[in-house]
Amino acid sequence: MARDGKPTRDKILAESKTLVLENGFAGTSVDQILERSQITKGAFFYHFKSKADLARTLMDVFSAEDLADLNDALKETASLIGDPRQRLLQFVQRYVDMMAALEAPYPGCLYGSYSYEPSQFSDEIKEKISTAILTWRKALEEMLDETIKTHGMKMPADKKSLADQFVVILEGAFIISKALNDPKITAEQLKHFKNYLELLFEKKD
Amino acid sequence: MARDGKPTRDKILAESKTLVLENGFAGTSVDQILERSQITKGAFFYHFKSKADLARTLMDVFSAEDLADLNDALKETASLIGDPRQRLLQFVQRYVDMMAALEAPYPGCLYGSYSYEPSQFSDEIKEKISTAILTWRKALEEMLDETIKTHGMKMPADKKSLADQFVVILEGAFIISKALNDPKITAEQLKHFKNYLELLFEKKD
DNA sequence: TTAATTATACCAACTAGTCTGTTTATTTTT
DNA sequence: AAAAATAAACAGACTAGTTGGTATAATTAA
Numbered sequence: 001m002a003r004d005g006k007p008t009r010d011k012i013l014a015e016s017k018t019l020v021l022e023n024g025f026a027g028t029s030v031d032q033i034l035e036r037s038q039i040t041k042g043a044f045f046y047h048f049k050s051k052a053d054l055a056r057t058l059m060d061v062f063s064a065e066d067l068a069d070l071n072d073a074l075k076e077t078a079s080l081i082g083d084p085r086q087r088l089l090q091f092v093q094r095y096v097d098m099m100a101a102l103e104a105p106y107p108g109c110l111y112g113s114y115s116y117e118p119s120q121f122s123d124e125i126k127e128k129i130s131t132a133i134l135t136w137r138k139a140l141e142e143m144l145d146e147t148i149k150t151h152g153m154k155m156p157a158d159k160k161s162l163a164d165q166f167v168v169i170l171e172g173a174f175i176i177s178k179a180l181n182d183p184k185i186t187a188e189q190l191k192h193f194k195n196y197l198e199l200l201f202e203k204k205d
Numbered sequence: 206m207a208r209d210g211k212p213t214r215d216k217i218l219a220e221s222k223t224l225v226l227e228n229g230f231a232g233t234s235v236d237q238i239l240e241r242s243q244i245t246k247g248a249f250f251y252h253f254k255s256k257a258d259l260a261r262t263l264m265d266v267f268s269a270e271d272l273a274d275l276n277d278a279l280k281e282t283a284s285l286i287g288d289p290r291q292r293l294l295q296f297v298q299r300y301v302d303m304m305a306a307l308e309a310p311y312p313g314c315l316y317g318s319y320s321y322e323p324s325q326f327s328d329e330i331k332e333k334i335s336t337a338i339l340t341w342r343k344a345l346e347e348m349l350d351e352t353i354k355t356h357g358m359k360m361p362a363d364k365k366s367l368a369d370q371f372v373v374i375l376e377g378a379f380i381i382s383k384a385l386n387d388p389k390i391t392a393e394q395l396k397h398f399k400n401y402l403e404l405l406f407e408k409k410d
Numbered sequence: 411t412t413a414a415t416t417a418t419a420c421c422a423a424c425t426a427g428t429c430t431g432t433t434t435a436t437t438t439t440t
Numbered sequence: 441a442a443a444a445a446t447a448a449a450c451a452g453a454c455t456a457g458t459t460g461g462t463a464t465a466a467t468t469a470a
Contacts, residue, residue, distance in 0.1 A: 021321070023231065024321060024322030026231045027231030112380045113321045116229060116317060116322075117229030119232070133385060164390065167377070169373060171377035172373035175376045176338060176369060179331075179335055189370060192362065
């Protein structure tokens with residue numbers, strides 16, 4: 001055996017992600033990554049067989065973290081499973097709180113970043129993105145299902161697109177927050193989604 | 206005098222915009238633009254003094270069209286000015302209809318595209334983007350003001366961020382629509398925003 | 411020692427941008 | 441009206457630097 005390459009690899013991934021969100025993927029050169037990570041070309045191509053391989057790995061790591069966090073949120077609110085409406089609202093509130101804690105605009109989401117230069121990425125990567133988004137849809141849809149069962153909907157609204165709205169608002173808020181350089185926007189926008197759900201599912205008890 | 210360069214310039218702008226939304230700005234080379242536009246380097250650099258100049262012009266044209274369309278929408282709904290709630294809903298509905306007519310995902314918004322590779326653009330360009338977004342905010346805020354005057358809000362909600370939500374949802378929906386390759390998403394998402402407004406401002410008649 | 415990791419020099423392809431010269435339509439002069 | 445002059449619009453070879461990627465030598469830790 002020999003020495004541990006994990007710190008190097010992790011550094012490359014962390015710095016790359018930052019650079020990609022600042023410059024775009026095509027706008028980020030390997031040399032820039034080397035400079036920020038304080039490594040050399042040999043090290044980079046030892047850990048990643050190509051720049052495309054880095055793109056794939058970045059998305060793998062990002063989506064894994066994103067979906068792990070989704071699962072955490074589902075688990076954290078699982079105690080409210082008997083009151084689906086409350087559980088749903090709590091779930092959204094968790095992300096409101098998370099975003100409210102930001103002191104600078106959220107640096108951005110790789111789903112959004114990659115979607116604005118789609119030609120740079122393989123179908124495999126694009127499928128990873130759509131799978132992740134559909135996982136969010138499914139999670140929200142399940143919570144909505146339960147809520148609809150116990151509370152009527154105040155007005156007819158499409159369930160699938162309502163589930164999507166959570167991610168839609170996140171993605172849109174990241175963009176506007178960055179464009180206006182206002183870190184508060186994302187939390188405010190999610191709060192409106194919570195309001196919408198509260199109005200849609202009126203209290204029963 | 207000599208021959209008319211406008212068709213050439215317009216072709217460059219149209220093809221560039223498409224390419225930038227497909228590849229990102231940094232991911233689009235001048236040579237690619239030449240190929241798609243069927244012109245040569247001489248022609249390109251006759252019309253634009255640099256690639257950065259193209260970026261600026263692209264944004265100038267895009268934001269001008271975007272804000273002109275906003276003004277059209279305001280004018281088209283001006284007849285309902287006596288019923289602010291109805292006017293607001295009509296305004297949103299106009300964009301719902303517009304997006305519902307799409308048969309492929311909306312190719313994307315330059316505000317979003319540029320925001321995901323901010324380092325590529327000058328402060329002047331970024332200011333143009335934030336000014337455009339703030340113009341949207343102002344327009345929606347004015348309609349909301351009038352609506353709040355005549356109809357109470359069913360629940361307390363922040364007016365400024367509510368105004369922002371229109372653009373937030375558009376930007377987010379463009380991304381998710383592209384990622385899932387589903388053209389219907391944008392209209393559906395705007396419909397939910399309309400629902401939210403309807404619930405927030407109950408009818409008084 | 412030896413396998414794992416990192417450094418450095420290098421390459422071919424591509425990059426934005428320049429340069430000189432040509433084409434084309436209009437204007438001026440005769 | 442026809443020839444000559446003018447200037448805008450365009451063509452395409454060329455340059456200096458950058459790109460992603462490779463080859464190989466040198467270190468490092470187990």
